[in-house]
Amino acid sequence: MALRLLLLCFLAISLATSEASHDYGDALKKCITFFEGQRSGKLPSNQRLTWRRDSALKDGSAAHVDLTGGYYDAGDNVKFGFPMAFTATLLSWSVIDFGKSMGSELEHALSAVRWATDYLLKASATPGVLYVQVGDAFSDHNCWERPEDMDTLRTVYKVDKDHPGSDVAGETAAALAAASIVFRERDPAYARLLLDRAMSVFEFADKHRGAYSKSLNSAVCPFYCDFNGYQDELLWAAAWLHKASKQRAYREYIKTNEKVLGADDTINEFGWDNKHAGINVLISKEVMIGKAYYLESFKLNADTFICSLLPGSSHRQIDYSPGGLIFKTGGSNMQHVTALSFLLLAYSNYMSHSNQHVPCGGDVTATPARLKQIAKRQVDYILGDNPMRMSYMVGYGERFPRRIHHRASSLPSLTSHPARIGCKAGTRYYLAPGPNPNLLVGAVVGGPNRTDSFPDSRQIFQLSEPTTYINAPLVGLLAYFWAHP
Numbered sequence: 314m315a316l317r318l319l320l321l322c323f324l325a326i327s328l329a330t331s332e333a334s335h336d337y338g339d340a341l342k343k344c345i346t347f348f349e350g351q352r353s354g355k356l357p358s359n360q361r362l363t364w365r366r367d368s369a370l371k372d373g374s375a376a377h378v379d380l381t382g383g384y385y386d387a388g389d390n391v392k393f394g395f396p397m398a399f400t401a402t403l404l405s406w407s408v409i410d411f412g413k414s415m416g417s418e419l420e421h422a423l424s425a426v427r428w429a430t431d432y433l434l435k436a437s438a439t440p441g442v443l444y445v446q447v448g449d450a451f452s453d454h455n456c457w458e459r460p461e462d463m464d465t466l467r468t469v470y471k472v473d474k475d476h477p478g479s480d481v482a483g484e485t486a487a488a489l490a491a492a493s494i495v496f497r498e499r500d501p502a503y504a505r506l507l508l509d510r511a512m513s514v515f516e517f518a519d520k521h522r523g524a525y526s527k528s529l530n531s532a533v534c535p536f537y538c539d540f541n542g543y544q545d546e547l548l549w550a551a552a553w554l555h556k557a558s559k560q561r562a563y564r565e566y567i568k569t570n571e572k573v574l575g576a577d578d579t580i581n582e583f584g585w586d587n588k589h590a591g592i593n594v595l596i597s598k599e600v601m602i603g604k605a606y607y608l609e610s611f612k613l614n615a616d617t618f619i620c621s622l623l624p625g626s627s628h629r630q631i632d633y634s635p636g637g638l639i640f641k642t643g644g645s646n647m648q649h650v651t652a653l654s655f656l657l658l659a660y661s662n663y664m665s666h667s668n669q670h671v672p673c674g675g676d677v678t679a680t681p682a683r684l685k686q687i688a689k690r691q692v693d694y695i696l697g698d699n700p701m702r703m704s705y706m707v708g709y710g711e712r713f714p715r716r717i718h719h720r721a722s723s724l725p726s727l728t729s730h731p732a733r734i735g736c737k738a739g740t741r742y743y744l745a746p747g748p749n750p751n752l753l754v755g756a757v758v759g760g761p762n763r764t765d766s767f768p769d770s771r772q773i774f775q776l777s778e779p780t781t782y783i784n785a786p787l788v789g790l791l792a793y794f795w796a797h798p
């Protein structure tokens with residue numbers, strides 16, 4: 314009894330100290346600012362990360378189209394359409410579910426969505442064609458160059474009816490549909506354009522089925538190869554189109570193709586490659602709040618997924634590091650942390666609205682409060698409550714990664730070094746032991762290894778590289794915890 318009291322006391326103290334310790338508003342602001350550092354194309358006058366300048370202003374010229382703009386995916390200078398579209402979908406979902414908690418940051422979040430969707434609109438402007446990548450990834454990765462200096466091959470890659478890409482086209486349709494919800498009341502004409510385009514891109518994706526990893530294998534693999542197949546993206550796109558348009562056809566598509574496209578594969582993953590858990594959580598909202606009971610099977614899958622994250626549950630499959638971070642093998646672990654935590658938080662809100670809880674076997678029950686607590690613990694880990702006692706977000710807190718694997722951040726800015734730095738001339742900056750000269754504010758890196766260690770080394774890109782799809786779901790998480798600390 315005494316021991317139990319002592320433990321309770323200890324728990325109360327540690328909860329109290331961690332509760333007061335984070336400035337979620339500051340972290341949110343930085344999390345969104347990061348996207349400005351990833352911008353490609355002509356930068357606007359209100360650009361806040363001013364060490365970045367215009368870049369890749371001729372993108373698309375190889376195919377006589379305008380493909381300027383969009384985001385570099387990570388620490389390199391390639392514009393990969395597949396993860397960029399996923400980033401836009403998740404940024405949009407963040408705004409849809411948590412925009413009302415974003416306060417003055419909402420405007421910046423909307424700009425971050427629009428920077429991606431403006432580009433996706435250009436990439437999908439020709440019916441039956443979708444431009445899915447600008448930049449030869451091998452040529453790019455062979456150099457350590459500022460985007461402003463780039464002289465690597467800006468090859469343009471596309472999918473069309475003879476070279477299908479239902480994965481990348483499905484994700485692009487999902488992004489455009491999700492963003493149409495974001496802008497529906499804020500800019501109706503833009504929202505209409507996004508939704509119309511989402512519909513035609515989906516039609517193309519569904520009619521000409523195939524994987525872009527096959528059509529464009531040598532360009533996209535192994536970088537953003539769709540290892541998992543294109544079926545999930547078709548369902549994912551239909552789910553977003555249904556949410557955006559409420560058209561019966563998409564609902565029927567989901568029902569008809571549920572088995573064919575493997576919606577019941579209970580794969581507990583969510584990322585640029587694999588949409589399964591996301592599909593089930595998204596459609597569960599229709600079940601729990603919209604009372605679409607004919608989609609109940611998706612909620613059952615989502616329940617299984619939620620339980621797979623609950624410590625102590627007999628369904629638990631997803632691992633945690635000794636320090637408490639969700640951990641999956643394969644590098645860039647933080648993408649799983651933020652994406653899975655986002656789903657937990659979104660699901661917890663849908664459950665609260667409909668007064669639900671989910672039994673997870675043993676004596677473990679998934680309640681909305683429990684899911685929020687797990688998601689918050691992950692966010693707090695990122696912000697500094699971890700064995701390294703450091704934040705994994707650049708510029709947040711006192712200790713954070715200083716040697717991120719990022720070309721623009723690690724090379725001197727144009728202001729301090731106006732002369733060109735060529736492909737191989739950049740190598741010395743890559744190998745330099747010191748910190749990066751330019752702070753890529755808000756960048757969240759791949760994160761610590763399985764035993765919670767972080768070497769802060771530019772060369773270990775699996776741990777030190779930021780990506781747009783790590784930050785996109787974190788925007789929603791931080792907004793929620795800012796409003797509900």
Ligand SMILES: *[C@@H]1O[C@H](CO)[C@@H](O)[C@H](O)[C@H]1NC(C)=O
Pocket residue numbers: 762763764765766767768
């Ligand atoms: C994590 O990194 C630390 C320090 O760099 C190292 O000692 C440890 O072996 C690594 N753990 C794993 C599982 O790689």
